[in-house]
Amino acid sequence: MAQRQSPGRGGRPPRLSRDDVVAAARRVAARDGVDVLTMRRVAQEAGTTAMALYHYVRNREELLLLLLDHYAAGITSSPERADPRTQIIDAATAMHAALAAEPWVAEVLSSDRLLSRAALWYPERIIDGLVRAGRTPVAALRGYRAIWYYTVGEILIRAHAARSREAGPTVRDQVLADLEPTEFPRLAGLSPRWAEVAGQDHFRSGLTALVHGLLQPESDRPNPP
Amino acid sequence: MAQRQSPGRGGRPPRLSRDDVVAAARRVAARDGVDVLTMRRVAQEAGTTAMALYHYVRNREELLLLLLDHYAAGITSSPERADPRTQIIDAATAMHAALAAEPWVAEVLSSDRLLSRAALWYPERIIDGLVRAGRTPVAALRGYRAIWYYTVGEILIRAHAARSREAGPTVRDQVLADLEPTEFPRLAGLSPRWAEVAGQDHFRSGLTALVHGLLQPESDRPNPP
DNA sequence: ACCTGAACACCGTTCAAGT
């Protein structure tokens, strides 16, 4: 554990604490995003030098993990529900909202190196819902991971889209505008409405479909060869 | 269009071409990943200096887009199928395989700035399948995007997981090992099998569930308040 | 014990100059 007081004898009184460093990093992440979160930048925010930070964190990656832990500490347990389907949808929606609140979270999180205790409420509730709906524990875990993929994908794509919107018109826009209706009839028909639909938040409708599919016993689904 | 010959008069004969630059970049990406794909590194691979590259590409981002276009040129159209469900599953599986083949692709692609013509076969076939199965065009587009989120999420998480496995034991492993069964009973019960299940490829089972849910008319689904 | 400055080995990009 990190010492907050200087030990018995000798030494210089600290002007900084680990919490100060994390707080400064969080301000930088929230304001400027995780790419700008450099050691020198955090040090500046904390009113010290980049080298001083290395007394409180091993390296930049450890600082990012501390940042996530600090963020996850604010998560409260997602409630239990009588209806398993409702419990799954509620927990997944809360998980999505927690990630969407600060975009830097998803970026760091997709590195898959952190999983702080507080965030475990989401998988716990989702897996419990799936088991109570009749899936085996392992099938429930697979189902949770499918929901996790869908959620992270949505967050990351939305975060990246927001960033590239600032950077002017995309190659995508141009390709979609130049579609030949004979070659790609469905896409050509949809291209005027693409941007509008892509801009809408339809996380919930996809989630509902996915959960519906996961709750359906596989034997009831037509299985292509 | 890029000139391959020197123009009518004057000038020095080129020792490099745009294709040479892209080919060198592709070798670096495939071998070392996209983080290592620096201008200086690509130049070294192409046998020239970093500054020479700027005659062929505007900046690093344009080079990444060229790389994706080059990769996407190898994509062939996904076939039409009589059964819409089969067509959707086949196209999504092919899309997933194309992304999984070279991990750097997903990283660049999630920036959402590219969409090269050849890659459009996947959304075309998926949306067509959904429309033929009775969804409206806009609902089909939303359905395609749900499949896209799920697919990109799976690829990115797997790529990141592979990278952090090299970097030693994760925080995640430790948190899962220390779970209190009274607090997180489902997770504690599953923790010995977590690594095993996470390591398996269950893209297809989640995809099947998602498509099943998307093909179900919403009116037939229980809708929590 | 806590903090600093200088240094190392990197980045992307610009710009004036050479052939």
Next chain:
DNA sequence: ACCTGAACACCGTTCAAGT
């Protein structure tokens, strides 16, 4: 037209030295 070297403004991290 094509390519180069030097330079600018950055990175993360190490290390010897100061208080």
